[in-house]
Amino acid sequence: MAPVCPGQGALMPSDTIRWVGDENGHAELIDQTRLPLECEYITCRTIERMWEAIRVLSIRGAPALGIAAAMGLVLGIKDSRAETSAGLLEDIQKQKQYLETSRPTAVNLFWALERMERVARENRHLPVAALRRRLLDEALAMQEEDRRICRAIGKNGAELLHHGDCVLTHCNAGALATADYGTALAVVYRANEEGKRVSVIAGETRPLLQGARLTAWELKESAIPVTLICDNMAARVMHEKRVDAVVVGADRIASNGDTANKIGTYGLSVLAMWHRVPFYVAAPISTFDMQAADGDAIPIEQRGREEVACWGGHTVAPPEVDVYNPAFDITPAGNITAIITEKGVASAPDRAKMASLHAGPDSSQNNTKTSQ
Amino acid sequence: MAPVCPGQGALMPSDTIRWVGDENGHAELIDQTRLPLECEYITCRTIERMWEAIRVLSIRGAPALGIAAAMGLVLGIKDSRAETSAGLLEDIQKQKQYLETSRPTAVNLFWALERMERVARENRHLPVAALRRRLLDEALAMQEEDRRICRAIGKNGAELLHHGDCVLTHCNAGALATADYGTALAVVYRANEEGKRVSVIAGETRPLLQGARLTAWELKESAIPVTLICDNMAARVMHEKRVDAVVVGADRIASNGDTANKIGTYGLSVLAMWHRVPFYVAAPISTFDMQAADGDAIPIEQRGREEVACWGGHTVAPPEVDVYNPAFDITPAGNITAIITEKGVASAPDRAKMASLHAGPDSSQNNTKTSQ
Numbered sequence: 143m144a145p146v147c148p149g150q151g152a153l154m155p156s157d158t159i160r161w162v163g164d165e166n167g168h169a170e171l172i173d174q175t176r177l178p179l180e181c182e183y184i185t186c187r188t189i190e191r192m193w194e195a196i197r198v199l200s201i202r203g204a205p206a207l208g209i210a211a212a213m214g215l216v217l218g219i220k221d222s223r224a225e226t227s228a229g230l231l232e233d234i235q236k237q238k239q240y241l242e243t244s245r246p247t248a249v250n251l252f253w254a255l256e257r258m259e260r261v262a263r264e265n266r267h268l269p270v271a272a273l274r275r276r277l278l279d280e281a282l283a284m285q286e287e288d289r290r291i292c293r294a295i296g297k298n299g300a301e302l303l304h305h306g307d308c309v310l311t312h313c314n315a316g317a318l319a320t321a322d323y324g325t326a327l328a329v330v331y332r333a334n335e336e337g338k339r340v341s342v343i344a345g346e347t348r349p350l351l352q353g354a355r356l357t358a359w360e361l362k363e364s365a366i367p368v369t370l371i372c373d374n375m376a377a378r379v380m381h382e383k384r385v386d387a388v389v390v391g392a393d394r395i396a397s398n399g400d401t402a403n404k405i406g407t408y409g410l411s412v413l414a415m416w417h418r419v420p421f422y423v424a425a426p427i428s429t430f431d432m433q434a435a436d437g438d439a440i441p442i443e444q445r446g447r448e449e450v451a452c453w454g455g456h457t458v459a460p461p462e463v464d465v466y467n468p469a470f471d472i473t474p475a476g477n478i479t480a481i482i483t484e485k486g487v488a489s490a491p492d493r494a495k496m497a498s499l500h501a502g503p504d505s506s507q508n509n510t511k512t513s514q
Numbered sequence: 515m516a517p518v519c520p521g522q523g524a525l526m527p528s529d530t531i532r533w534v535g536d537e538n539g540h541a542e543l544i545d546q547t548r549l550p551l552e553c554e555y556i557t558c559r560t561i562e563r564m565w566e567a568i569r570v571l572s573i574r575g576a577p578a579l580g581i582a583a584a585m586g587l588v589l590g591i592k593d594s595r596a597e598t599s600a601g602l603l604e605d606i607q608k609q610k611q612y613l614e615t616s617r618p619t620a621v622n623l624f625w626a627l628e629r630m631e632r633v634a635r636e637n638r639h640l641p642v643a644a645l646r647r648r649l650l651d652e653a654l655a656m657q658e659e660d661r662r663i664c665r666a667i668g669k670n671g672a673e674l675l676h677h678g679d680c681v682l683t684h685c686n687a688g689a690l691a692t693a694d695y696g697t698a699l700a701v702v703y704r705a706n707e708e709g710k711r712v713s714v715i716a717g718e719t720r721p722l723l724q725g726a727r728l729t730a731w732e733l734k735e736s737a738i739p740v741t742l743i744c745d746n747m748a749a750r751v752m753h754e755k756r757v758d759a760v761v762v763g764a765d766r767i768a769s770n771g772d773t774a775n776k777i778g779t780y781g782l783s784v785l786a787m788w789h790r791v792p793f794y795v796a797a798p799i800s801t802f803d804m805q806a807a808d809g810d811a812i813p814i815e816q817r818g819r820e821e822v823a824c825w826g827g828h829t830v831a832p833p834e835v836d837v838y839n840p841a842f843d844i845t846p847a848g849n850i851t852a853i854i855t856e857k858g859v860a861s862a863p864d865r866a867k868m869a870s871l872h873a874g875p876d877s878s879q880n881n882t883k884t885s886q
Contacts, residue, residue, distance in 0.1 A: 178829070178830075178831060178832040178833075178835075179829055179833075343838070345746070346720070346822065346830075346831075347746070348718070348720060348744035348745065348746055349744050351830050354822075354823070354830050354831040355830060355831065358831050358832050358835045359831075359832045359835075362832045362835055367836075368835060368836065369835075369836040369837065369838050370822060370823065370831050370835050370836065370837045370838070371822070371837070371838050371839075372720035372721050372745070372777070372778075372822055372839075373720065373744070373745050373746035374717070374719070374720055374745035374746070374777055374778030374781055375777055375778070375838065375839075375840060375843075376781060377778075377780045377781030377784055377843065378777060378780060378781070378840055378843040379838065381780065381843075381844075405744070405746055405747055405750060406744075406746030406747070406749075408749045408750060408753065409746055409748060409749030409750070409781070409785060412749055412784065412785055412788045413781060413784055413785075416784045416788070450718065450726075450742060450743070450744055451726070451742065453825050453826060453828075454825055454826050454827070454828040454830075455826070456825075456826040457550070457551055458550075458718075458723050458726045458727055459550060459718075459726040459727065459730050459731075459742050460550040460730050460731045460734045461550075461551075463730045463731075463734055463740060463741075463742050464739075464740065464741040464742065465741065465742045465743070466715070466741050466742070466743050466747065466751065467743075467744075467747075468747060468750055471747075471749065471750040471753075472753075
């Protein structure tokens with residue numbers, strides 16, 4: 143059964159999540175739980191529907207979650223009876239708290255909601271209607287910023303790839319995780335826009351199969367050659383010299399360059415070093431955690447046994463067998479060839495280069511690249 | 515739902531496959547396709563039923579397949595109308611060819627059938643009834659040999675483990691793959707018999723999940739502590755110093771020590787080297803292929819896309835996405851700390867040590883160990 147997304151072929155920048163209409167409008171988002179077999183949009187007309195969409199992973203990926211939360215907040219004050227902006231601010235705080243209960247571990251969700259609340263406070267002098275409009279504008283601005291960041295990451299990263307390269311990636315750091323064409327996959331999309339004909343090997347990414355379900359799907363939609371493998375085949379395909387570079391996203395990057403990303407990333411970094419394949423992390427500066435001295439300061443979320451022990455309603459392991467299911471791992475900076483951001487590229491990242499990149503100018507605005 | 519095997523607790527040596535009665539009897543085997551949720555025996559009264567059981571992987575694992583094929587041949591001549599041993603020999607050759615069509619890649623299956631045919635030829639002077647009895651005896655002898663080999667591998671390997679060690683294993687090289695308690699898992703079982711309290715981390719082993727379905731199940735049945743992980747978590751658990759040794763089986767070992775085993779094994783060997791964890795291969799001498807100069811001479815079976823793209827009737831990848839699905843990989847001898855066999859242990863295996871071990875006396879007979 144073929145995907146049924148409107149506008150097949152290249153994924154449009156606004157496909158993953160989009161706002162329709164003015165501040166009284168609604169949000170639409172691809173229901174990622176139904177991919178790859180069906181590509182259908184969910185219409186979110188209420189904050190409750192957006193809460194549910196986030197909760198059940200209809201939308202996921204750190205940047206996309208921030209935008210979803212911001213739009214959810216706009217939905218949450220659509221029917222506010224507040225007659226003053228002070229009253230609306232109270233509603234905003236209530237709805238913010240509600241949205242924060244949707245997925246407690248998604249950092250961008252909290253960050254986006256904080257930003258929305260700050261904007262509301264800063265604009266409390268506005269009449270209620272204007273303030274609601276201002277907040278929708280902020281949500282749309284976040285989406286626009288994320289687009290620009292994706293494009294800049296893609297541009298900076300594509301310079302590292304060569305014509306005909308094959309990129310191995312893990313999980314989904316693509317269009318479905320952002321407002322535009324992703325972080326890790328932005329590098330691939332951009333290289334192909336430049337005519338470099340870069341193909342992809344996608345690790346399926348157990349336990350939740352984001353590589354199989356999402357990355358393979360969006361690349362196929364974009365007509366970029368993609369081959370799916372099980373995660374444990376990565377070493378073999380590297381040995382067979384099928385991989386020219388590994389490019390992955392990041393959930394959090396410590397101030398020394400140690401990188402938290404989907405479980406399995408660290409192993410890939412070791413295999414890449416072993417086979418002398420460059421290993422790139424592509425992520426926005428917003429994932430830099432300059433408070434974290436190194437990877438040890440990043441907590442690793444442990445998830446439930448069912449993700450590993452069950453599959454599509456089938457039990458694939460003995461009842462009550464112990465399962466260890468860390469959702470992330472830490473790739474030490476020493477295993478990373480370069481970190482690709484919207485502000486430039488840090489080769490052989492260390493504390494000094496991270497600080498310099500973090501403090502540096504945003505090349506996504508002016509297209510200059512700070513190569514270090 | 516708890517497993518319902520008769521004789522819960524330690525898996526009995528004859529549980530995986532057993533013969534009931536005389537040469538007019540039948541075979542019984544655990545239906546491994548229904549594990550781990552149900553442990554039920556299939557009764558094979560005809561060669562056709564055994565063929566089917568092999569074909570659909572109700573029984574798998576190289577040593578177990580050899581025994582199943584031999585027993586299948588005994589079933590195939592049960593109702594022979596041959597009145598002379600020459601006539602019976604013709605029937606045997608016909609049934610042998612039929613069984614060979616069940617799983618074309620299982621080397622032990624061919625080896626066992628060749629051996630049965632040779633025994634039949636060597637004993638063609640016997641009356642028909644006695645020859646049929648002789649062939650059953652040969653099948654039972656193979657089973658007995660395999661038991662002795664498993665025990666010797668276990669004994670030789672257990673010496674390499676320490677009290678409280680945690681062993682990471684991949685796929686299933688245990689009781690369900692052999693006539694006794696396995697090859698890689700024999701080492702674990704034996705160490706525990708010696709009171710060493712060795713626990714196991716089982717990689718689930720995508721795509722067919724033998725680690726989750728079979729290894730986790732048989733270890734739990736045997737009350738050996740086991741924790742299930744996704745294959746891509748191996749690097750993380752090694753980094754966390756949860757693994758004291760990796761022990762895996764083998765499908766074929768080249769004359770220089772390069773080892774073919776389930777896809778994912780090679781990656782584990784690289785990760786083990788990186789984390790300075792010893793990496794052991796446990797396998798019978800019958801897996802040595804002294805004709806193969808090195809791993810490059812071992813063909814890698816490519817399997818169908820459905821194993822990766824579908825699960826339990828669910829499609830988990832976009833329709834028609836390319837899939838690369840090698841069933842095995844090659845671990846270079848240089849990554850292997852030691853190869854454990856029934857004849858002894860080859861540490862830092864190379865061509866000379868492999869030849870010496872291959873030609874050496876069988877310590878499973880007299881319990882002496884050729885440590886090299």
